[in-house]
Amino acid sequence: QVQLQQWGAGLLKPSETLSLTCAVYGESLTGFYWSWIRQTPGRGLEWIGEVIHTGDANYRPSLKSRVTISVDTSKNQFSLSLNSVTAADTAVYYCARGRDELYYWGQGTLVTVSS
Amino acid sequence: EIVLTQSPATLSLSPGERATLSCRASQSIRNSLAWYQQKPGQAPRLLIFDVSNRASGIPPRFSASGSGTDFTLTISSLEPEDFAVYYCQQRSNWPRALTFGGGTKVEIK
Numbered sequence: 001q002v003q004l005q006q007w008g009a010g011l012l013k014p015s016e017t018l019s020l021t022c023a024v025y026g027e028s029l030t031g032f033y034w035s036w037i038r039q040t041p042g043r044g045l046e047w048i049g050e051v052i053h054t055g056d057a058n059y060r061p062s063l064k065s066r067v068t069i070s071v072d073t074s075k076n077q078f079s080l081s082l083n084s085v086t087a088a089d090t091a092v093y094y095c096a097r098g099r100d101e102l103y104y105w106g107q108g109t110l111v112t113v114s115s
Numbered sequence: 116e117i118v119l120t121q122s123p124a125t126l127s128l129s130p131g132e133r134a135t136l137s138c139r140a141s142q143s144i145r146n147s148l149a150w151y152q153q154k155p156g157q158a159p160r161l162l163i164f165d166v167s168n169r170a171s172g173i174p175p176r177f178s179a180s181g182s183g184t185d186f187t188l189t190i191s192s193l194e195p196e197d198f199a200v201y202y203c204q205q206r207s208n209w210p211r212a213l214t215f216g217g218g219t220k221v222e223i224k
Contacts, residue, residue, distance in 0.1 A: 046215070047212060047215070061210060061212075100149070100165070106158065108158050
């Protein structure tokens with residue numbers, strides 16, 4: 001059974017860098033796309049970007065200048081880095097597997113940006 | 116960017132009733148449309164992919180159809196566990212992106 005387990009800091013100050021990691025259990029990273037999505041009451045579900053095992057990544061245009069999604073195949077993990085965060089980046093962040101649709105999801109991490 | 120508009124925002128129904136949820140795209144999309152169910156405090160759960168294919172373990176009371184810009188998710192007879200928020204989602208290639216609709220809340224009447 002495929003499981004995604006995510007972790008990272010839940011409270012950040014403005015201008016800091018958000019860092020989250022998602023470990024994949026029950027399946028190899030190889031051959032699949034791995035995404036990060038965030039959710040807020042106001043903006044709903046937003047796709048942040050995706051990475052494949054080669055390290056090739058695609059990003060949401062509005063976040064592209066601040067985001068990096070990377071993969072560590074040796075640990076079967078992938079990560080999200082979002083720099084220069086503001087209050088607008090406060091959200092529940094999810095990792096997920098999929099290209100056209102998102103089949104498996106992590107449990108979600110609430111990230112709050114506050115001074 | 117393709118925008119997905121879901122309607123209604125809220126659907127108030129009783130268990131056993133039929134639910135019909137709509138998702139309209141701002142332009143014609145390929146068959147890459149999915150539906151998710153989300154309950155409070157949980158991640159979304161994939162129900163339907165490629166417009167009409169049920170994901171593994173999804174009961175047959177969930178069905179979906181559509182083409183072009185108009186898509187529908189139908190729950191034939193609501194069970195108590197079906198009261199939740201439902202989202203549609205599509206994938207575009209140029210630029211590469213996944214977009215979600217704003218959701219439809221199915222609540223107990």
